[in-house]
Amino acid sequence: MMRSDGSFLLLLILQFWLAYLPMMIDQVECGSTIIGGRYSSDRRLLVFGDSYADTGNLPRIIARSWSEPYGMTFPKKPTGRFSDGRVFTDFFASFLQVRSPIPYSLRKYGKKLFHYGMNFAVGGSGVFQTFFIISNLTTQIDQMEEQVNLGVINLNSSIALVVIAGNDYYFYQNEGGTMKGLGKFTEKVINQLKLDLKRIRDIGVEKIAVTNLDEIGCLPSFTKKFSYRHCNETVNKAATYHNKLLAEALKELNMEDRDNTCAFVVIDLFGGFKSSLKQGRKKSKNILKPCCEAMSDDYSCGSVDWNDQKKYSLCSNPEEAFYWDSEHPTQATWNSVYDFLKPSLKTMFH
Ligand SMILES: *[C@@H]1O[C@H](CO)[C@@H](O)[C@H](O)[C@H]1NC(C)=O
Ligand SMILES: *[C@@H]1O[C@H](CO)[C@@H](O)[C@H](O)[C@H]1NC(C)=O
Ligand SMILES: *[C@@H]1O[C@H](CO)[C@@H](O)[C@H](O)[C@H]1NC(C)=O
Numbered sequence: 074m075m076r077s078d079g080s081f082l083l084l085l086i087l088q089f090w091l092a093y094l095p096m097m098i099d100q101v102e103c104g105s106t107i108i109g110g111r112y113s114s115d116r117r118l119l120v121f122g123d124s125y126a127d128t129g130n131l132p133r134i135i136a137r138s139w140s141e142p143y144g145m146t147f148p149k150k151p152t153g154r155f156s157d158g159r160v161f162t163d164f165f166a167s168f169l170q171v172r173s174p175i176p177y178s179l180r181k182y183g184k185k186l187f188h189y190g191m192n193f194a195v196g197g198s199g200v201f202q203t204f205f206i207i208s209n210l211t212t213q214i215d216q217m218e219e220q221v222n223l224g225v226i227n228l229n230s231s232i233a234l235v236v237i238a239g240n241d242y243y244f245y246q247n248e249g250g251t252m253k254g255l256g257k258f259t260e261k262v263i264n265q266l267k268l269d270l271k272r273i274r275d276i277g278v279e280k281i282a283v284t285n286l287d288e289i290g291c292l293p294s295f296t297k298k299f300s301y302r303h304c305n306e307t308v309n310k311a312a313t314y315h316n317k318l319l320a321e322a323l324k325e326l327n328m329e330d331r332d333n334t335c336a337f338v339v340i341d342l343f344g345g346f347k348s349s350l351k352q353g354r355k356k357s358k359n360i361l362k363p364c365c366e367a368m369s370d371d372y373s374c375g376s377v378d379w380n381d382q383k384k385y386s387l388c389s390n391p392e393e394a395f396y397w398d399s400e401h402p403t404q405a406t407w408n409s410v411y412d413f414l415k416p417s418l419k420t421m422f423h
Contacts (some may be wrong), residue, residue, distance in 0.1 A: 076232075090274075093317055097294065102251065107163045115231050116231075117190035117227065117228070117230060117231045117232070118150040118166055118169060118192075118231075118233075118234060119174070119190050119191060119192075119193070119231060119232070119233045119273075119275070119278060120174060120192040120193060120194050120233070120235075120236070121194055121213045121214065121234070121236070122194040122213075122234070122236030122238070123195065123198045123199070123237065123238050123240055123402070124155040124192035124197060124212070124238065124400070125160060125161050125236045126161055126192070126236035127162075127195055127196040128152070128154055128174075128176050128195045129152055129153030129178070129192075130153070130193070131153060131197070131207075132175055132178070133153075137373055138152075138153050138196060138375075139151045140375045141151050142365060142374070142387055143375060144156075144157065144158065145158075145391065146158040146392065147159055153176070155196055155397070155398070155400070155401045157364065157365075157391040157397050158404030160404075160407060161236060161284070161342075161405060161410075162234065162236075162405075164408065164410075164411040165282075165418075169232065171190070172186060172189045173189075173192070174186065174190040174192045175187070175189070176192045176297065177192060177213075177216055179189055180225075180381075190226065191225075193208075193213035193216050193217055195208055195213065197240060198210065198213070198240060199237070200237060200262050200265045200266050201244075201262070202266065203241070203243075203244050208267050209344075211269060214269060214276070221277070221349075224283070226277070226294060227302065228277040231277070231278045232279065232280045232281075232282065232422070233278045233280070233281045233282065234282050235259075235269075235270065235273070235282070235283045236339075237283070238284070238286065238287070238347050239308050239315075241262050242262075242289075242315075243259075244260075245258050248418065252307070259314055259315050262391055263295060263315070263318040263319055264322075266319070267322040270323075271281065271326060274337075277362075277419075280335075281337050282338050282421065283319065283320055284340045285315070285343050286315050286316055286343060287342040287345070287346035288304060288309050288311040288312065288346050289309070289312050289418045290304045290306060290307065290308030290309035290310075290311075290312065291346070292400055293363040293396050293398070295308055296361045296402055298354065301346065301359060301361040312349065319339065323337040323338070323339055325386050340417075340418070341417065342410065344413065345411075346406075346410075347411040348413050349410050349413060352409065353395045353406075356393070357395075361396065362394075363394065363397060363399055364396065364398075364403060365388070365396035366385060366399075368386065371384075372384035373385070373399065376398075391404070391405065392404075394406075
């Protein structure tokens with residue numbers, strides 16, 4: 074009697090286990106890879122992507138991120154970051170306890186920093202070609218490969234951060250792309266991104282973190298025509314579709330990976346922005362209005378005319394604003410998004 078009860082229980086447990094195993098694996102996701110060497114000082118961070126991650130790669134002559142008031146909160150002067158202060162790369166580096174890596178285009182000024190990795194991200198870039206002189210993701214990976222082959226970068230304990238914030242979609246629309254064709258185009262973006270991520274892994278990077286799209290329909294460039302009162306939900310839906318395909322692509326990459334089913338992870342910027350924006354809405358009625366606002370469509374944040382007159386207005390305290398300019402969050406927002414992400418980052422990186 075006891076015995077048969079016992080085996081019945083065992084059977085039940087087994088059935089439970091078999092039924093829930095796939096789900097549990099899903100939930101565990103990538104909770105337990107040890108990455109980045111025993112000591113954080115061994116870790117190297119390689120960064121790819123656009124203005125959410127660029128810390129100075131865009132040339133001064135073309136980038137407003139090198140003019141005032143960019144950088145006014147930190148370090149109180151422009152540094153090529155599209156923010157009043159730090160951008161996501163800086164927060165992610167601090168999480169890994171490494172210095173924010175030197176921008177590729179400034180590498181000759183920072184040989185001592187090569188140990189921390191390198192930042193290849195360029196404002197305005199996409200998976201595909203965007204503005205003509207800006208290196209796309211493929212070119213950024215070429216640059217990393219070149220630095221690895223030259224022996225400048227060592228990929229032991231290396232982590233890649235890939236930040237793609239939506240420039241491909243901006244250009245798709247600019248070139249006359251329709252809403253109807255957007256789904257197909259999204260698939261194209263994700264397919265190319267998947268190839269790029271696999272290539273980063275094949276070159277030898279140990280762990281690759283990829284951001285999903287935030288609620289880009291809430292960016293001031295989309296909400297301006299609603300007097301910053303509400304987000305463009307059609308655009309947010311498009312971002313959600315991108316994120317769904319991205320999650321599927323990463324799952325496939327992990328399944329196909331030679332030895333690490335947790336080599337690729339998603340950083341949920343969508344969730345981070347949503348949660349931070351919700352908090353912001355409680356504090357301010359006009360939370361979607363950017364701190365630094367151009368006076369007309371002919372200008373942008375940082376523009377001055379021939380007489381050096383400012384062609385933008387500035388809020389009194391960027392620390393209280395959600396968006397910095399028409400496309401980018403403030404340092405305070407990145408900080409709040411980072412706080413949201415910390416628990417999940419802790420499970421992804423030990
Ligand atoms: C990226 O840019 C390079 C150089 O302009 C170009 O040859 C390549 O086809 C581009 N890659 C993609 C995926 O668009
Ligand atoms: C990478 O790590 C391995 C194993 O710890 C070590 O043998 C090798 O010398 C390291 N390579 C470099 C370039 O530091
Ligand atoms: C939302 O943005 C899309 C893409 O720019 C545009 O086609 C659409 O008209 C916008 N929706 C509203 C309500 O303005």
